[in-house]
Amino acid sequence: MTTMEELSTPARITWCPGCGNYAILTAVKRAIVELGLRREEVVAVTGIGCHGRMTNYIRVNGIHVLHGRVLPVATGIKLANQRLTVLGFAGDGDAYSIGMGHLSHTARRNVDVKYIVHDNLVYALTTGQTSPTSEPGFRTRSTPRGAYEQPINPLLQALASGASFVARGFAGDVRHLTMLLKEAIRHRGFALIDVLQPCIVWNRVNTYEWYRERVYKLEEEGHDPHSLEEAYRRAVEWGERIPIGILYREERPLYHEHFPPLRRGSLAFQPLKTPDLTPLLEELS
Amino acid sequence: MVCIGIKDETISFLIGGEAGQGIMRSGSLLGRALMRGGLHIFGVNDYPSLIRGGHNFYILRASEREVYSQGDGVDLLIALNDESIELHINDLYPGGGVIYDEEGKLDPRELRGDVKTYPTPLTGIVKEIGGPRVVRNTAALGVALSLIGFNPETMRGVIRDTFKGREGIIEMNIKALDRGYEYAERNFEGLGCRVETSKSRDERIMVTGNEAIALGAIGAGCRFYAAYPMTPATPILHYLAAHDEEAGMVVVQPESEIAAINMVIGAAYAGVRAMTATSGGGFCLMTEALGLAAMTETPIVVVINQRPGPSTGMATYTSQGDLLFTIHASQGEFPRVVVAPGDVDECFYLTMEAFNLAERFQIPVIILADKYLAESHRSTRPFDPSRVGIDRGELLTEWSGDEEYRRYRLTESGISPRIIPGIEGATMLANTNEHDEYGFATTNPEMVKAMMDKRFRKLKALRREIERLNPVRVYGSEEAEATIVGWGSTKGPALEALRMLEGEGIKARFIQVVYLEPFPAERVEELLSGDEPKLLVEMNKTGQLGSLIKLHTGVTLEHRLLRYDGRPVNPGQICNAIRGVMR
Structure with missing residues (x-):
């Protein structure tokens, strides 16, 4: 059985003290421990941004990739070896700006990867610019007059793309986030967890206190996560009250189940030997 | 077996018509039939990026000896519309012939007096047999077979195999073929070219560069292929998607080239052999991830089938304009392999080698081909994957x-x-x-x-x-009076040019640089040390191989034949240029 200690690495953590990323890291480790996953069976894929350091801080298989490209890399890994639990981590810039296209396509395919988005509503590693989830009027160094655009609603985006599991977590509630992660990992199919993650340096608006005054738990208000209509209704709630929890879940065929070659087991562990090409060559004679 | 063309021991057919008239299909039917009859074949297509209506043509050349490219003219023009007569009548050798639908408005005799004409009721035949208009092409093939004295039974077999399982289509095509054949037997004298079927022959396959690359990937045990559709690399996707079960390969069409290469990196990271293919524009989108593969030391294989740029350029034509880009693509410095096959055999065997190199050295390997190589047909001996084998390294x-x-x-x-x-x-x-x-x-x-x-x-x-791995290959005369230097698909026309020059008593050789990165500088320098005139042949504007040779060896190749209109270099052009530099 994996322990929290086994999941730690010697790498020095370089996040700001008080950053919401610590809570996400803790919740991920706890979910792995509580689900009894072997660390060798888990792969973490991270993008570019403060969150990207995750792969340095958790002792599972990891690949830290390019900005915005977490999901296609995660898809390739899952198709090569279905036995791996594939966790993708991205920031809001990574997931909803440069990598936005991949979200819709991975969701509609129902690739069995879990996508955890560290959503702090700001570009932090690049020292404070507006993000696709920033509120209109949000002032940053790239938007001195305040952001002009409407924010992306990631939950609506995911629902509209056919995601089979859509949830929102809050980095100020590790226990609740751990529960969401466990549910997402148990879920058969693509899962998006948008995590509200306060950035204490570059976002002085959406702070821990700001969120604490607003978030409420869907499961405490009798929300039915199997109703797409209800999910849409909750997804647009933002302002006075902000829902966290599982908005939507459904069972759908997994992407990798469609490919006949995968019925023989994971590609990664099939031995390679020079094939007999005779039947294919005969077609060309 | 006999094959006598008008000009030499090869015979060339040009089938022309509108997109949608089955031009490519006719070309491949004729090629396969002649191959089964014991001949070597080469076939190249030319088409605009349209689904219906643009002018298409296919040149098929065949001979008892190996054929490496199209020739400089054609023996028989099969014109399925008036436009094809207008555009191609002057491609005919004097004494050549033209088959055309007698319902057309244009009389080829008014354009050229020194060719034979074979007006045939192609539309009439199709109406008589109650077939769709598109089978006019098969009726015309029947006429062509009669004119060259080739037994139609071989073609009937090819039709049966090509349309296997679609009995109505088979029946219709065979009817059209037979009617065309009988009409020509009754009404026309032969062309003066003759092709007879021979019983004893080597086992052969007719394959495109794209199919050979796909088979090379299967032979190498590639288990994951992701590619976004882009001409002229899409046929690899089609082939692998159609054969995924036999190949044991997961084949994915993702949302973009960026997704394709990142998926390939993910699969390779997870331990499987993985490949993507695209053209220059798609590779532009892949360049950042190429660096990711290099930095993470993840072995991947990327196929680039070049077409003319910049930008969208001409999607369905050929070019060698991306050599320097490919060698330098992505930020930072890292080792990579760039290898350029010159014919279908090299497409197969170098693709197999590419996977071994990628895994043994944990680097990205790029196979750099082009439209002319990727989509042209050639006959060759069946590929043998055991010649390369699989070596996964550490x-x-x-x-x-x-x-x-x-x-x-x-x-x-x-x-x-x-x-x-x-x-x-x-x-x-x-x-x-x-x-x-x-x-x-x-x-x-x-x-x-x-x-x-x-x-x-x-x-x-x-x-x-x-x-x-023999990175620089030399063909032709040891004591050459002139040297042709090139890479990739110019190999075919260059080898044809060597034969033509030999016929004129000129001893020439062709130096083909196969591995372009890491550049085999010593070998190239040694081969270029003689003082015979040398001609650089490339399908680009700036002579990019010439730049590389200069960079790595200091040798300047002053004589250049550079073609950059999207069309392949013709052997005759190379001969002319060689005669020019020898003066």
């Missing part, structure tokens, strides 16, 4: 567990053993950031330098391996 399938696994262990060779994620006792951290031996991100100056040096140390053994 890939660990278990871990002792005595120490912590280090993905980027600093080794003398620069190659750090990989593991397959999921094995007991070890996890693997790959990193786009500069990293230490464990894969943790670092900015420590000593470690940064050590890692860059480690990646580049692989070059030593890589260069040795590439020397073993």
